[in-house]
Amino acid sequence: MGFLLLEQSYDVIIVGAGPAGATLAYELAKKGIRVLLLEKERLPRYKCCAGGVTSKAAKLLDFDISEVVEDVIHKVSFTFNLGSPYLGQHSQPLIHTVMRDVFDHFLVKKAQQLGAMLIDGQKITQVQVDGDWVEVSTADRIFRSPLVVGADGANSAVARELGIGRDIRYLVAIESEIVVPDEELAKWKTRIQIDLGCIPGGYAWVFPKRDHLSIGVGCLSSKTRHLKHYHQKFLNSLNIGNYAITRSGSHLIPTCTKGRLVWQNRALLLGDAAGLADPLTGEGIYNAILSAQLAAPVIEDSLVRGKVGLQDYQEIVERKIMSELRMARTLSKFFVRFPHLAFGMLNQSDGVWTALRNLMLGETGYAAIKREVGGFKGIFLRLLRI
Ligand SMILES: Cc1cc2nc3c(=O)[nH]c(=O)nc-3n(C[C@H](O)[C@H](O)[C@H](O)COP(=O)(O)OP(=O)(O)OC[C@H]3O[C@@H](n4cnc5c(N)ncnc54)[C@H](O)[C@@H]3O)c2cc1C
Structure with a gap:
């Protein structure tokens, strides 16, 4: 192995340039924070994904994505x-289909335009907290910053290296x-x-x-x-x-699962690295973007105050994302066991379609639907009618 080079420091290192990492780089660069985005592949990179960006996901972004939309x-x-x-x-449009190499690269370029630094072709192999710094190593380089963010997907090296949130x-x-x-x-x-x-x-x-x-x-x-x-x-x-x-x-x-940790002293996890995909639909782009947008003000606050206070991120992710995922998980248990009943419910009442449509548009959430139908008892009574 060649010698290790210690790179200049940044305010934040983000590992992974998918929708989560790219969105966080964009949001932080907008605030004038010095961001380094490290990605193991050369961009643009293929990602195995249906590429369905729901309208609710597209609406989170403060720029238009139509130039990268396929249908x-x-x-x-x-x-x-x-x-x-x-x-x-x-x-109204329900979903925008995209190719993830193009879509993800488009998001990264938006961040770069605001000053975020990208280094691709850099696979993170080690993450170590050393006093007030985090050191992030690849095969031949070491980068350091006060904070590191794991946006490195389902097999997150950051989560593994720091031992955060294993129950998934x-x-x-x-x-x-x-x-x-x-x-x-x-x-x-x-x-x-x-x-x-x-x-x-x-x-x-x-x-x-x-x-x-x-x-x-x-x-x-x-x-x-x-x-x-x-x-x-x-x-x-x-x-x-x-x-x-x-x-x-x-x-x-x-x-x-309930109560999963998404932070640690000097580290946060976003998107798939935090396990935030919807257990009912498998949709992950929405929560990847949302978690990045929830993390940005917490990181800014932490850097401005000069002390680490990342636990606020756990609280807001639990409130805005995990509570919804819990509801989706309960629905998915029903759906997995009784798919014919789920289809029967849809066929019998346009109300089910209206709820699904409004979920895609971001006009409702799982918790609101549960309230509207009278909780799980309401769902059960509807099933009895089928
Ligand atoms: C078959 C399939 C279909 C799907 N369809 C949809 C869909 O239609 N709509 C939807 O919303 N979601 C869908 N999903 C889920 C969606 O793909 C993910 O939830 C989403 O990509 C999560 O974004 P992310 O930014 O958190 O992670 P990712 O998009 O996985 O990005 C992580 C990035 O980190 C990089 N990385 C990984 N390890 C390292 C490392 N050690 N060092 C440096 N970089 C690293 C990766 O190369 C990657 O670029 C689908 C998933 C699958 C598998």
Whole structure:
């Protein structure tokens, strides 16, 4: 190994340039804070993801993302085992589909324009707190700053190195980018499909992109034994099994359990590194961006006051994100065990679609829905009616 070089110091080092890290770099640079963003891949980098940016996620950003949007979704067709669909639609955009290499790089460039420093191709291997400093090491460099932020995804090296928040549950998803003829692609424009029942403990999806379809299946990590088989079965059922797959991959989607720690002296975790993906839908981009926006004022405050006070971040993440995730987890338990009833509820009452639509638009949350339907007792009574 060559000699280790100690780099100039920054106010904050952010590890990982996905939506969480890029958004935090943007928010901190806006406040004039000296930010270093370290990313293990060279950007732009492919990320295995359906690339569905819900309207509620897009609305969090204070700039327009349309230049990196592949398709704007107004219709969601829900099926059970690819039977007759329930079609939900809305005049306003529900989801913007993106390719994550382009979208994530776009967010990083926004941060760079405000002065954030990016060094890509730098895999973090070690993080050590040393008095008032944190030292972050790659194979041949050491960076240091008063604070470090782990935005390095599901297998967070920062979380592992500092031993923060180990209790986590995972969903697992597999996805392929599939080039189909123009006539097939045209059928999907402005519409996604969600199929329940075709995979135990999860769901399958089709998300249209500008020149191909992103098709995948995801489920609880305890039920992944035949994930590949279900993926292929889903492609065959859609009559898409024979087209060219340009990329295929699988990845973990981490969802946290109650009371999970997302901070430590001189360190915070964001997005997937903190386990903040939605356990019901697998959506992670929204909470990646939101957690970054919640962290920014806490970090600013900590730097201005000259003392570390990062515990406020735990409190605000619990209140704004984890309480919602708890509700989503309870719903997901029902959905995993009784997908046919979940589909039956949707088919029976447009109220369910309205709730889902409003969730995508950010006009409601899980806790508000629970209140509206009269708690879990209300859901149970509705089920009895089916
Ligand atoms: C198949 C699949 C489909 C999905 N579909 C959707 C969807 O449609 N909509 C949605 O909202 N969410 C979706 N998700 C979830 C979503 O992809 C994640 O929740 C989201 O990417 C989290 O963002 P993040 O910034 O926290 O982490 P990431 O996007 O994972 O970014 C982490 C970054 O850290 C870098 N990194 C990792 N380790 C190191 C290291 N040691 N040193 C330096 N850098 C490092 C990585 O290279 C990466 O760039 C899906 C996930 C999967 C697996």
